[in-house]
Amino acid sequence: MEALSPRSTNIQARPKLSKLKEKQLADEEAKRAEAAKKALKEKEYAPAPPEWVLQPPITKGGLAEKFRTGKCLGKGGFAICYEGELRNKGKGTGKTIYALKIVKTYMNLKKMEDKFRTELQIHAKMRHPNIVEFHRAFTFKDSTYVVLELCSNGSIMDMVKKRRCLTLPEVRRLTVQLCGAIKYMHARNVIHRDLKMGNLFLDHDMNLKIGDFGLAAVLVSKHEYQGLYDQKSRRTTLCGTPNYIAPEILEKGKGGHDYKVDIWAIGVIV
Structure with a gap:
């Protein structure tokens, strides 16, 4: 018979868990992992926009345009989308509302930056009555804003x-x-x-x-x-x-x- 060492005699046996307890622990671990994954994904999104967003003048000496942000329309892979009401038009009293797609100007992964740049280059060239209209893109503070046609009836x-x-x-x-x-x-x-x-x-x-x-x-x-x-x-x-x-x-x-x-x-x- 193999002799026991002093250390092995001090090891306490782990109590066996019931199947219900094991399932509860597994569920808790899964919830923690999901929460950590969600928190990591949230870091990739741009922060919520301020009430007013300023677009730099398109031409030298021109006026900056101002968007008043509205409700959140949803989230995509790495972008959030808000309503944006255009102000400072100077003509009439009607308001023009667009969809503002917002991403971080500086992303953690270069691959994501390249992907977003390709998306802008392709979408900007599409002009068709059944394609969401691309208007412009600009940077304000730490976010890039893409001004798109608002589709008010959802998907x-x-x-x-x-x-x-x-x-x-x-x-x-x-x-x-x-x-x-x-x-x-x-x-x-x-x-x-x-x-x-x-x-x-x-x-x-x-x-x-x-x-x-x-x-x-x-x-x-x-x-x-x-x-x-x-x-x-x-x-x-x-x-x-x-x-x-x-x-x-x-x-x-x-x-x-x-x-x-x-x-x-x-x-x-x-």
Whole structure:
């Protein structure tokens, strides 16, 4: 028989926990982990905007424009969105309200900065009645503000949750508008890559507007820069929202994906 050392005789046996107690401890640990993850994510968001936000003059000698911030419209991957009422127009008494998308000017990850810069470059060039209109972007204090068209009726996801279903004429009308906007984007070599009901918004006339170009990309081959015709480049980034992702995005080593991922997402939405 192996002899016991003085130290081993002083070790106290840990009492066995009941299954209920183990489950409670596991739940508490999961809650702490979730709270820590949420706190870390909150650090990536820009702080809530002040009551008044000043946009620097667009031209030298011009006047600064002033936005009065309103209610919070929601949060995205690393941006928060507020209503912004434009003042100092000097004409009439009517007010113009925009959506202000707000991000930190200096982000912790360079990859996020590059992603946001690409989003602005692509969205700023989109001009279509069924794409959320991009107006301008500026920096105020420690945040960057993107001034966008306000879609006052929320998203199609909001409408479906509220009403449970849409009529066939409504589906037909919204599908025609969605396909028209996607055709416009694809003709300019742009793929959205995150089409879903939460990114399809409705203006005051219930017209569909595609928004959130955070995952959008341009399909251009190296030879096109030299004026030569060649097959468009394909993307290999794993991105999108699970229920809407096309199979070719998930398949590694299959040559990547192109504009067809948007066609797949349209099918899922409809």
